[in-house]
Amino acid sequence: MSTRSLRDRHGRVATDLRVSLTDRCNLRCTYCMPEAGLPWLPKPTLLTDDEVVRLVGIAVSDLGVREVRFTGGEPLLRPGLPDIIAAVAALDPRPEISLTSNAIGLDKLAATLEEAGLDRINVSLDTLRPERFTELAKRDRLGATLAGIEAAAATGLAPVKINTVLMRGVNDDEAPALLRFALAHGYQLRFIEQMPLDAGGTWRREEMITAAEILESLKAEFDLTPDPAHRGSAPAETWLVDGGPAKVGVIGSVTRPFCGDCDRTRLTADGQVRNCLFARGETDLRGLARSGAGDDEIAARWQEAMWGKLPGHGIDDPSFLQPARPMSAIGG
Numbered sequence: 311m312s313t314r315s316l317r318d319r320h321g322r323v324a325t326d327l328r329v330s331l332t333d334r335c336n337l338r339c340t341y342c343m344p345e346a347g348l349p350w351l352p353k354p355t356l357l358t359d360d361e362v363v364r365l366v367g368i369a370v371s372d373l374g375v376r377e378v379r380f381t382g383g384e385p386l387l388r389p390g391l392p393d394i395i396a397a398v399a400a401l402d403p404r405p406e407i408s409l410t411s412n413a414i415g416l417d418k419l420a421a422t423l424e425e426a427g428l429d430r431i432n433v434s435l436d437t438l439r440p441e442r443f444t445e446l447a448k449r450d451r452l453g454a455t456l457a458g459i460e461a462a463a464a465t466g467l468a469p470v471k472i473n474t475v476l477m478r479g480v481n482d483d484e485a486p487a488l489l490r491f492a493l494a495h496g497y498q499l500r501f502i503e504q505m506p507l508d509a510g511g512t513w514r515r516e517e518m519i520t521a522a523e524i525l526e527s528l529k530a531e532f533d534l535t536p537d538p539a540h541r542g543s544a545p546a547e548t549w550l551v552d553g554g555p556a557k558v559g560v561i562g563s564v565t566r567p568f569c570g571d572c573d574r575t576r577l578t579a580d581g582q583v584r585n586c587l588f589a590r591g592e593t594d595l596r597g598l599a600r601s602g603a604g605d606d607e608i609a610a611r612w613q614e615a616m617w618g619k620l621p622g623h624g625i626d627d628p629s630f631l632q633p634a635r636p637m638s639a640i641g642g
């Protein structure tokens with residue numbers, strides 16, 4: 311058991327680590343990445359598989375992290391993913407291991423990842439209409455995403471969670487259809503408010519679809535009652551659909567922020583700790599590790615990075631500045 315923890319000065323303790331394995335992606339969701347892509351991180355700056363496992367090991371064994379989620383960019387593009395998962399599953403204590411993915415290629419990889427030790431998966435799916443998918447993600451890959459989701463569910467990575475971002479005038483009429491689809495297949499659907507993390511800086515508060523609007527549109531077709539289960543540090547507020555047991559979640563990151571209960575710490579693909587999605591600063595663990603620092607020194611630097619976490623993301627503050635990196639390079 312670790313005796314140390316990732317506390318901040320506001321009383322929160324981070325036990326959930328998000329690890330970005332790459333900033334690259336095979337889609338170009340407009341709220342995340344520009345169509346032309348981005349200048350990718352140079353290969354030498356990326357953590358190697360061994361470095362990822364070492365840093366995750368310090369978080370889990372020395373700093374009290376209990377859940378590790380791999381993300382990106384698109385984490386399925388990382389060739390070493392099964393080996394990284396297997397090595398993390400062998401840590402003591404064994405953390406919960408999950409993945410956030412667009413599911414492209416998962417039809418071929420789901421069984422391997424599950425055998426390696428993956429416990430759960432979240433898949434992003436914003437539309438069920440092929441033309442719309444192409445408009446939204448700039449690639450004609452809806453079929454591949456749906457095949458990946460099916461394979462994950464069939465492999466035992468169930469219940470598959472689906473994340474949906476709604477955008478005004480693009481897919482904001484599809485909330486009920488997506489919920490019908492999720493209910494029919496036994497997937498758990500969560501809507502996420504769009505956050506100012508796109509590469510182009512085009513996000514506008516007054517244009518985003520709010521949690522209240524999402525609920526309104528679902529209530530036109532479904533009976534929603536607040537979920538009596540305890541929410542804890544989970545970002546999603548959940549509702550029972552038509553009396554339950556099926557549920558739907560809404561993550562109101564902007565209009566209903568949950569910063570006071572945040573239990574996350576983040577590691578980017580190039581080895582920088584971020585204490586918040588919206589942090590303006592980062593702490594370089596890659597340089598420290600490559601300079602020969604021991605586990606204790608790295609753990610201490612990680613603790614320092616978290617101690618300075620701000621109480622909230624401040625999106626509503628007039629002085630708010632979007633982080634320099636977009637979502638794809640931070641790791642959503």
Ligand code: SAM
Pocket residue numbers: 335341342381382383384385410411412432433434473474475502503504505506507508637638641642
């Ligand atoms: N490529 C994987 C995927 O799409 O699931 C993992 C990385 S992606 C950055 C992780 C999550 O962030 C996805 O569910 C995506 O919808 C969400 N996301 C990306 N940009 C966002 C934004 N500006 N606001 C809200 N959610 C966003």
Ligand code: SF4
Pocket residue numbers: 335336337338339342343382383384412434638
């Ligand atoms: Fe790629 Fe995920 Fe960003 Fe879409 S949201 S562009 S799938 S990283």
